[in-house]
Amino acid sequence: MRNGVTNVLIVGVGGQGVILASEMLSAVALRSGLDVKKSEVHGMSQRGGVVTSHVRFGGKVHSPLIPSGEADVILGFELAESLRWVHQLAEGGKIIANSQRLVPPITATGKFSYPGDVIERIRARAPQAKIIDAIGIATELGNPRLVNTILLGVLSKSLDLDEKIWLEVVEKMAPKGTGEINRKAFLEGRSR
Amino acid sequence: MEMLLSGNEALARGVYEYGGEFASAYPGTPSTEILQTIAQFFKDEIYAEWAINEKVALEVAVGASYGGARAIAAMKHVGVNVAADPLMSLTYTGVGAGLILVSADDPSLHSSQNEQDNRCYGKFASIPVLEPSDSQEAKDFVGAAFEISERFDTPVMLRVTTRISHSKGIVTIGERSTAERGGFERNIEKYVMVPAHAIKRHKLVIERLENLKEFAEQTPLNRIEWNDREVGIVTGSIAYQHAREALPGASILKLGLGYPLPMKKIADFASKVGRLFVVEELEPFYEEQIAAAGITVEGKKFFSNFLELDVDRVRDGFIEAGVLEPAAKAPTSAAEPEQVLPRPPVLCPGCPHRGMLVSLRNAKVLTTGDIGCYTLGALPPLSQIDTCLCMGASIGHTFGIEKAGKTGKPVVALIGDSTFLHSGITALASAVYNRTRSTYIIVDNRITAMTGGQDHPGTARTLMGEKTHAIDLVRLVKALGVEHVRVVDPYDLEETSAALREEIERDAPSVIITNRPCMLFPKKIAQAPYAVDAAVCTACGACFRVGCPSISASSETNEKGRPKAQIDASTCTGCTICAQVCPADAIGPAAAE
Ligand SMILES: Cc1ncc(C[n+]2csc(CCOP(=O)(O)OP(=O)(O)O)c2C)c(N)n1
Numbered sequence: 001m002r003n004g005v006t007n008v009l010i011v012g013v014g015g016q017g018v019i020l021a022s023e024m025l026s027a028v029a030l031r032s033g034l035d036v037k038k039s040e041v042h043g044m045s046q047r048g049g050v051v052t053s054h055v056r057f058g059g060k061v062h063s064p065l066i067p068s069g070e071a072d073v074i075l076g077f078e079l080a081e082s083l084r085w086v087h088q089l090a091e092g093g094k095i096i097a098n099s100q101r102l103v104p105p106i107t108a109t110g111k112f113s114y115p116g117d118v119i120e121r122i123r124a125r126a127p128q129a130k131i132i133d134a135i136g137i138a139t140e141l142g143n144p145r146l147v148n149t150i151l152l153g154v155l156s157k158s159l160d161l162d163e164k165i166w167l168e169v170v171e172k173m174a175p176k177g178t179g180e181i182n183r184k185a186f187l188e189g190r191s192r
Numbered sequence: 193m194e195m196l197l198s199g200n201e202a203l204a205r206g207v208y209e210y211g212g213e214f215a216s217a218y219p220g221t222p223s224t225e226i227l228q229t230i231a232q233f234f235k236d237e238i239y240a241e242w243a244i245n246e247k248v249a250l251e252v253a254v255g256a257s258y259g260g261a262r263a264i265a266a267m268k269h270v271g272v273n274v275a276a277d278p279l280m281s282l283t284y285t286g287v288g289a290g291l292i293l294v295s296a297d298d299p300s301l302h303s304s305q306n307e308q309d310n311r312c313y314g315k316f317a318s319i320p321v322l323e324p325s326d327s328q329e330a331k332d333f334v335g336a337a338f339e340i341s342e343r344f345d346t347p348v349m350l351r352v353t354t355r356i357s358h359s360k361g362i363v364t365i366g367e368r369s370t371a372e373r374g375g376f377e378r379n380i381e382k383y384v385m386v387p388a389h390a391i392k393r394h395k396l397v398i399e400r401l402e403n404l405k406e407f408a409e410q411t412p413l414n415r416i417e418w419n420d421r422e423v424g425i426v427t428g429s430i431a432y433q434h435a436r437e438a439l440p441g442a443s444i445l446k447l448g449l450g451y452p453l454p455m456k457k458i459a460d461f462a463s464k465v466g467r468l469f470v471v472e473e474l475e476p477f478y479e480e481q482i483a484a485a486g487i488t489v490e491g492k493k494f495f496s497n498f499l500e501l502d503v504d505r506v507r508d509g510f511i512e513a514g515v516l517e518p519a520a521k522a523p524t525s526a527a528e529p530e531q532v533l534p535r536p537p538v539l540c541p542g543c544p545h546r547g548m549l550v551s552l553r554n555a556k557v558l559t560t561g562d563i564g565c566y567t568l569g570a571l572p573p574l575s576q577i578d579t580c581l582c583m584g585a586s587i588g589h590t591f592g593i594e595k596a597g598k599t600g601k602p603v604v605a606l607i608g609d610s611t612f613l614h615s616g617i618t619a620l621a622s623a624v625y626n627r628t629r630s631t632y633i634i635v636d637n638r639i640t641a642m643t644g645g646q647d648h649p650g651t652a653r654t655l656m657g658e659k660t661h662a663i664d665l666v667r668l669v670k671a672l673g674v675e676h677v678r679v680v681d682p683y684d685l686e687e688t689s690a691a692l693r694e695e696i697e698r699d700a701p702s703v704i705i706t707n708r709p710c711m712l713f714p715k716k717i718a719q720a721p722y723a724v725d726a727a728v729c730t731a732c733g734a735c736f737r738v739g740c741p742s743i744s745a746s747s748e749t750n751e752k753g754r755p756k757a758q759i760d761a762s763t764c765t766g767c768t769i770c771a772q773v774c775p776a777d778a779i780g781p782a783a784a785e
Contacts, residue, residue: 002522003440013535026360030196037326038196039359041302047537047568048741062437064326064359064430067503069525080532087527103744104535108736109572112533121530 153189
């Protein structure tokens with residue numbers, strides 16, 4: 001945190017729900033009475049490309065982009081993507097990495113391969129990295145679609161935002177009829 | 193009330209609040225959501241439409257303005273090139289009711305073919321350019337733009353960038369206000385640009401610019417934030433935000449009106465600060481004008497005209513200029529990124545373009561390409577697109593290569609339906625007129641897919657959600673003079689390849705049109721998934737080379753250690769292209785669970 005601004009970088013692959021997660025985090029910050037800016041580049045994201053979303057909140061936010069090396073928290077929806085962005089972590093920053101691996105089709109050319117030691121390499125950079133099997137937890141809760149909310153729950157532990165407001169936003173933004181299960185998923189994530 | 197809105201959403205909101213009644217656009221990242229937001233939330237108050245291209249979008253907006261409605265035309269930066277012809281004379285006629293041209297520029301080419309700086313059009317056309325620096329200003333500046341437009345009888349460019357359009361920030365919401373206006377008032381000298389009238393109008397444009405310069409000196413759109421006076425920064429748009437953050441102690445002259453510049457205000461500001469810098473993205477647009485006015489200024493030397501700026505780049509510039517200490521950077525800011533495999537965008541599983549691209553590869557032809565999802569076919573493993581310049585260009589390219597007559601290999605053009613309607617029709621008419629013998633392929637997925645699934649004159653739906661006439665491409669192409677027109681199923685490689693062979697050999701112009709809809713828009717389509725029988729798979733890799741994201745290397749290998757294929761049943765749409773290319777017959781419908 002620099003100048004009273006908290007920087008959260010959310011990363012993943014197109015279609016994983018990165019944008020929705022950053023949308024919810026921003027809504028929580030807004031409801032908490034903070035200034036907030038959020039930035040991502042859409043366009044190619046639907047086509048399986050890299051997606052990053054910058055969320056910044058605090059007293060007064062100017063640039064919508066997090067300066068290099070100033071991410072207080074990185075939330076990675078995919079392991080190779082967490083590795084791609086881990087160098088943006090600020091000193092003392094935290095990284096939360098979903099353990100899902102999405103192998104891009106480019107590996108079929110034989111020129112690139114998915115890093116087998118991806119977790120070790122994340123840990124080498126950020127020893128306290130939290131690796132979360134969100135799909136496993138979601139399956140236990142009975143719905144693989146809950147990954148997003150579980151990861152937000154884990155993220156919420158690293159941020160100074162009110163649990164009550166988080167729950168309001170999670171319930172409000174969840175698809176109709178899934179408020180209760182999303183609440184449960186959030187709290188499950190928060191307990192990890 | 194406060195809401196978190198993207199620049200595009202805020203701009204749409206501004207059109208609503210400031211009495212806009214008419215909006216026309218052709219989709220293009222990063223501008224597309226402006227019209228989508230208007231159509232979604234304000235269609236009772238504002239008429240919104242997708243025009244066939246940007247030239248038409250601007251022309252209808254001009255008509256609406258002449259006809260008494262506050263109007264906007266929105267487009268991405270390169271769209272203004274298409275609309276440049278009406279724009280350059282529109283500046284002479286002026287407007288009826290307020291008229292805004294929204295130009296959404298794309299520094300860093302996040303989803304574009306170039307990173308041109310459209311502020312230059314403002315100067316070129318002698319029209320004011322407003323440059324919001326966040327979502328709140330995106331909304332507020334719509335009001336300012338309508339007012340300036342009506343007060344000075346000029347179209348106004350509202351110029352945003354990807355970072356403004358696609359960043360969200362807090363916006364205070366207001367009510368809609370409207371004014372009574374009459375319809376079109378005849379005024380032949382003003383609206384009919386024949387030389388005798390245009391000469392007089394040009395004179396007025398020159399006077400108007402002088403008046404706008406005076407206005408620029410007074411307007412609160414340009415404001416000074418006094419701080420430490422050792423360094424003064426002239427900046428605008430998103431660069432303002434980066435500069436505020438990189439050098440919080442500096443004095444800033446923040447330009448909301450980026451053209452014409454308030455040169456007296458700048459000179460005065462310059463005289464009160466130690467060193468004057470310009471921090472702006474892309475072209476040295478302010479800097480050159482300020483320098484030309486005889487004011488000592490530094491800018492592009494430290495803040496590159498290449499790619500978008502951010503806090504780091506602005507900070508680095510000030511470190512290089514000796515204004516900041518290197519210690520101003522975060523301790524970890526220079527950390528080397530990890531080497532991680534790239535993840536380029538790919539054609540979706542089941543994309544109907546894949547069948548045509550694979551057939552073209554099998555036919556061993558050169559392919560002049562166009563702009564749309566099929567352009568992704570230029571990337572490995574397909575690597576089947578040989579040119580891509582601007583929308584509509586594929587047709588002229590093929591014809592030009594044909595006439596040049598030196599290439600000794602068949603060349604075909606590949607163009608999407610939306611792009612064909614946008615700017616391919618005239619090119620094909622011209623090629624046929626000039627006696628082409630080539631084959632032109634329209635991959636008709638019945639949508640504008642690349643930009644997120646917008647309707648167009650071939651889809652039978654308007655942006656307002658009404659049913660409408662759909663252009664019949666076969667009849668259209670025949671009317672242009674192409675006798676040999678065939679419709680093929682791109683999921684059938686044999687049929688598609690046979691059609692290609694015959695039409696390429698034919699000594700007459702021909703058009704092949706594909707008939708499968710996009711898998712994503714207007715709704716997701718998926719049939720029963722396919723699967724690889726690992727016992728039969730020989731690991732030959734043929735299916736990998738169709739570039740489908742559902743197919744990956746499995747952990748099983750053949751005797752040479754090459755990986756066999758596997759199909760992700762959750763994303764496979766059952767298009768069967770991989771099964772058709774598999775020489776071992778190892779791919780078939782997945783057994784139902
Ligand atoms: C002048 C201009 N306007 C808009 C765009 C944005 N754009 C890129 S591709 C495209 C159209 C794609 O539609 P289509 O040709 O039907 O191909 P599809 O993506 O559906 O395969 C548009 C509007 C552009 N690049 N240039």
